[in-house]
Amino acid sequence: MVAHKIAVIAGDGIGKEVVPEGIRVLEAAGRRFGIELSFDEKDWGCERLAAKGRMLPEDGLETIAGHDAIFLGAVGWPSVPDHVSLWGLLIPIRRRFDQYVNLRPVRLFEGVPCPLAGRKPGDIDFWIVRENCEGEYSEIGGRLYAGTEQEMVTQESVFTRFGVDRVLRYAFELAASRDAKHLTSATKSNGIIHTMPFWDERVKAMAERYPGVKIDQYHIDILTAHFVRFPDRFDVVVGSNLFGDILSDLGPAVTGTIGIAPSANLNPEGTHPSMFEPVHGSAPDIAGQGIANPIGQIWSGAMMLDHLGHKEAAAAIVGAIERVLASGRSLTRDMGGSASTVELGKAIESEL
Ligand code: NAI
Ligand code: MG
DSSP states (O other): OEEEEEEEEEESTTHHHHHHHHHHHHHHHHHHHTEEEEEEEEOOSHHHHHHHSSSSOTTHHHHHTTSSEEEEEEOOOTTSOHHHHIIIIIHHHHHHTTOOEEEEEEEOOTTSOOSSTTOOTTSOEEEEEEEOSSBTOOOOEEEESTTSTTOEEEEOOBOOHHHHHHHHHHHHHHHHTSSSOEEEEEEOTTTSTTHHHHHHHHHHHHHTTOTTSEEEEEEHHHHHHHHHHOGGGOSEEEEOHHHHHHHHHHHHHHTTOGGGOEEEEEOTTOSSOEEEEESSOOOTTTTTTTOOOOHHHHHHHHHHHHHTTOHHHHHHHHHHHHHHHHHTOSOBGGGTOOBOHHHHHHHHHHHO
């Protein structure tokens, strides 16, 4: 048996409902494939902030630094400003553990109603690679003359050659490993005249090392339109922290629901634990009702097993998701069904 120690942070809202389903399916995969997983559950999140004044203990991140991976639900609640909850927990994890790649698959499954006319399963199947540690999400900036007529605010983006090159290298490697060998870069070098031309320059420099990879580059505005009109054109899409964030909600939305979209926050070198979480947030509008779609969380679990070296178990989970979706049984409301979170989780467990 291979034993893995997993830190579990269910977090807020529907995170608390979908994480148990993720664990249910991970345990089933563990039984089938002989993978031993131990789950170290943490109560970190907005409730802890209200009770104890911090989203996580002062030494919290150090207590999980030696774990093999982090399995997270969602963070954020209406009682706490979103920038406080995000910067209080999620961003510190991504930065402390140098999880500089945020990897998000976009796939159209059979059985999930697609909002785009005429698209069938197989048409949409690509990866979004988002820079996850710098870019537009920076603490540099400030506010002067707050609350007066002269009020002014600045916010600086940070793009380093080191940071841009390492995420581009990952994206090029991924593209090179795929049949289509096609990389699309998200830019905005017409309007943003320092960081984005630099981003384009680094794409060009990296492209020289990957002559087998075909490169496209679009400004983010038309790229979002292409995601809707021609989602079949994409294979691997790479973007800065902000552009990647936007694209990775839009991508899953064009395949039917963001409730099924998973993500991996990767430290590719494996020096630190990587983190696996659904793309969606805590969904306060449906939290507590037991109707959230658990597939984003369950698929994130599959990505975690893949990262830990259990390719076969990961593929088996994705296969079980596929078959349950195609059967049309046990679908949650966001996919046109009436099943509960637990019913869908159990259906995938028994399919596995
Ligand atoms: P959201 O993703 O929580 O919800 C957007 C919409 O999608 C809502 O109508 C929701 O009901 C629906 N939805 C989301 N996940 C679903 C699922 N699994 N099944 C069915 N429907 C689902 O985004 P929103 O409303 O912008 O943010 C809510 C809170 O979550 C905020 O505090 C935000 O900061 C936080 N958030 C946290 C993220 C994270 O932990 N990585 C990511 C995005 C938002
Ligand atoms: Mg997002």
